[in-house]
Amino acid sequence: xxxxxxxxxxxxxxxxxxxxxxxxxxxxxxxxxxxxxxxxxxxxxxxxxxxxxxxxxxxxxxxxxxxxxxxxxxxxxxxxxxxxxxxxxxxxxxxxxxxxxxxxxxxxxxxxxxxxxxxxxxxxxxxxxxxxxxxxxxxxxxxxxxxxxxxxxxxxxxxxxxxxxxxxxxxxxxxxxxxxxxxxxxxxxxxxxxxxxxxxxxxxxxxxxxxxxxxxxxxxxxxxxxxxxxxxxxxxxxxxxxxxxxxxxxxxxxxxxxxxxxxxxxxxxxxxx
Amino acid sequence: xxxxxxxxxxxxxxxxxxxxxxxxxxxxxxxxxxxxxxxxxxxxxxxxxxxxxxxxxxxxxxxxxxxxxxxxxxxxxxxxxxxxxxxxxxxxxxxxxxxxxxxxxxxxxxxxxxxxxxxxxxxxxxxxxxxxxxxxxxxxxxxxxxxxxxxxxxxxxxxxxxxxxxxxxxxxxxxxxxxxxxxxxxxxxxxxxxxxxxxxxxxxxxxxxxxxxxxxxxxxxxxxxxxxxxxxxxxxxxxxxxxxxxxxxxxxxxxxxxxxxxxxxxxxxxxxxxxxxxxxxxxxxxxxxxxxxxxxxxxxxxxxxxxxxxxxxxxx
Numbered sequence: 037x038x039x040x041x042x043x044x045x046x047x048x049x050x051x052x053x054x055x056x057x058x059x060x061x062x063x064x065x066x067x068x069x070x071x072x073x074x075x076x077x078x079x080x081x082x083x084x085x086x087x088x089x090x091x092x093x094x095x096x097x098x099x100x101x102x103x104x105x106x107x108x109x110x111x112x113x114x115x116x117x118x119x120x121x122x123x124x125x126x127x128x129x130x131x132x133x134x135x136x137x138x139x140x141x142x143x144x145x146x147x148x149x150x151x152x153x154x155x156x157x158x159x160x161x162x163x164x165x166x167x168x169x170x171x172x173x174x175x176x177x178x179x180x181x182x183x184x185x186x187x188x189x190x191x192x193x194x195x196x197x198x199x200x201x202x203x204x205x206x207x208x209x210x211x212x213x214x215x216x217x218x219x220x221x222x223x224x225x226x227x228x229x230x231x232x233x234x235x236x237x238x239x240x241x242x243x244x245x246x247x248x249x250x251x252x253x254x255x256x257x258x259x260x261x262x263x264x265x266x267x268x269x270x271x272x273x274x275x276x277x278x279x280x281x282x283x284x285x286x287x288x289x290x291x292x293x294x295x296x297x298x299x300x301x302x303x304x305x306x307x308x309x
Numbered sequence: 310x311x312x313x314x315x316x317x318x319x320x321x322x323x324x325x326x327x328x329x330x331x332x333x334x335x336x337x338x339x340x341x342x343x344x345x346x347x348x349x350x351x352x353x354x355x356x357x358x359x360x361x362x363x364x365x366x367x368x369x370x371x372x373x374x375x376x377x378x379x380x381x382x383x384x385x386x387x388x389x390x391x392x393x394x395x396x397x398x399x400x401x402x403x404x405x406x407x408x409x410x411x412x413x414x415x416x417x418x419x420x421x422x423x424x425x426x427x428x429x430x431x432x433x434x435x436x437x438x439x440x441x442x443x444x445x446x447x448x449x450x451x452x453x454x455x456x457x458x459x460x461x462x463x464x465x466x467x468x469x470x471x472x473x474x475x476x477x478x479x480x481x482x483x484x485x486x487x488x489x490x491x492x493x494x495x496x497x498x499x500x501x502x503x504x505x506x507x508x509x510x511x512x513x514x515x516x517x518x519x520x521x522x523x524x525x526x527x528x529x530x531x532x533x534x535x536x537x538x539x540x541x542x543x544x545x546x547x548x549x550x551x552x553x554x555x556x557x558x559x560x561x562x563x564x565x566x567x568x569x570x571x572x573x574x575x576x577x578x579x580x581x582x583x584x585x586x587x588x589x590x591x592x593x594x595x596x597x598x599x600x601x602x603x604x605x606x607x608x609x610x611x612x613x614x615x616x617x618x619x620x621x622x623x624x625x
Contacts, residue, residue, distance in 0.1 A: 037477065047423070049425070050423065051434075051435065053585065054420070055434075058438050058439065059438065060444060061453050062441055062444075062445060062473070065449055077452070088385075096422075112604065122348075126345040126346070126349070127345060130342045130346050134338045134341065135338065135341040135342075137339055138341045139342075142346055145350065145353070146346065146349055146353060149357045150359065150552055151603055151607045152361060152603050153353055153580070153602050153606070154556075155577060155584075155595065155596075155599040156361070156599035156602070156603055157357065157364055159596075160363040160364045160367065162358040163363065164356070164359050178350075179352070183348070183349045186549050188349065189545055189548070189549070190545050190549075193542055193545045194508075194542070197508075197511065197542075217345075227510070231507055234440070234500075234503075238444070262444075264490070270311070274452075278449070281445075285444045285445065288480045290439055292436075292441075293342045296436040299436055299510070300510060
């Protein structure tokens with residue numbers, strides 16, 4: 037059918053267009069990793085290097101500080117993501133589905149942190165965690181950010197959309213609220229969990245200022261802290277920074293490839309019909 | 310009293326008792342609910358509320374490296390509120406958010422609708438691809454876009470194709486803000502697209518099928534099925550989008566340094582600048598300004614919450 041062919045060609049072109057506009061900057065970053073120190077920022081703009089040199093990539097891969105920072109940050113990011121999904125989804129369910137005394141007050145209390153500018157509490161947060169003796173531990177990187185108003189808000193909005201009938205059916209069968217949450221809501225949260233989970237993971241992975249404030253122990257150095265050294269101590273080595281950023285983005289891309297499959301047709305509504 | 314009552318009656322279009330309220334029929338679950346919110350409440354209490362209270366306390370003192378802190382009450386609040394630069398930065402932040410958020414959501418909605426129609430394989434590729442800009446750090450995106458905006462950059466090359474003189478994007482007061490809004494949209498539309506895709510996939514196909522049988526076109530389906538059913542998610546996207554956009558710091562910091570003539574001085578850039586200025590009391594002043602920004606963000610969010618009401622669960 038000509039209309040079908042036309043439509044197909046159109047959507048293929050759109051796919052290519054979007055892919056190019058998104059992948060171009062990434063390709064530039066990866067290729068800039070092959071450039072020399074002052075070549076990256078040279079004007080006018082140049083896509084390919086004068087000479088392809090592997091030295092930036094090999095230097096970073098041989099650097100044990102880099103490997104350790106990748107592992108430490110990756111493990112921290114995974115723990116952080118799981119903990120925040122547990123804490124925030126529980127609160128989200130309560131705010132979306134339960135009636136309780138003081139609900140409005142606690143709702144405002146839990147949503148308010150979303151509007152607090154980082155600058156307003158950055159220094160005093162540092163004072164608080166140092167009073168709690170948390171400096172230079174994994175805990176100081178993970179725990180303070182676990183409760184997230186934005187993530188809880190997202191999951192609550194998602195749970196508001198769940199049909200009431202599903203919940204009522206389970207409760208008529210004698211399930212209590214915990215069982216409804218664990219057996220009805222959680223199994224059908226894969227898509228929203230992947231979406232906010234990746235956001236949490238990235239927030240942890242890309243954190244820069246907080247690790248710099250709280251971590252001085254070299255064995256806990258985070259990946260962005262490591263990359264930051266190319267911009268200060270070692271005098272703005274853009275080639276190294278680009279090579280390091282490219283390597284540092286690989287685990288995230290891998291996770292995206294694995295988890296994108298969960299963002300598919302929800303089973304809950306189709307299963308009900 | 311009578312006036313107050315009539316106001317209230319006018320505010321709620323439904324007569325009381327006309328519609329049986331579902332919420333009232335549900336029993337309370339105090340204990341379960343408290344246990345479920347407890348971890349979040351405690352963590353926020355320790356790591357957000359405590360530092361916040363401490364910041365508010367500190368903002369009533371004059372802190373300088375050379376002298377002992379001195380209590381000054383609300384004096385810094387007065388300084389900030391009387392500063393024209395502070396209000397100007399709020400205005401810039403709002404303009405930036407108005408450029409970035411609605412555009413980003415519209416693009417993401419179109420893109421998500423498009424991905425939904427693709428085959429499984431291509432859809433998988435697109436789901437990963439659209440998210441990739443978020444993986445690149447803001448620093449790298451800023452550097453790259455600065456290149457593209459140069460006089461001899463890619464953007465002006467496109468202008469030359471339509472015989473237009475090059476524009477000094479980052480150096481012209483009227484173009485600088487839109488110019489930094491583009492990377493702002495680019496960095497954020499991936500997550501927005503995935504969120505909307507996840508929500509779109511939850512709308513049963515049968516709704517669209519029956520609408521198409523009734524002869525509804527694409528825009529009618531969008532207007533009467535998609536948007537109403539996405540209301541809960543859209544509320545989230547608007548509130549978080551505005552909150553984050555108004556607080557943008559990295560892009561103006563790297564691309565324009567707040568200029569030209571303050572055209573890209575967002576609130577956080579203003580606060581950051583007053584913090585690094587070496588005047589005495591820079592700490593107290595910037596702390597107070599950021600606390601006042603918190604109030605502004607809260608107020609804007611209340612307006613958005615009012616505009617998009619979404620407190621009801623959907624009756625399946």
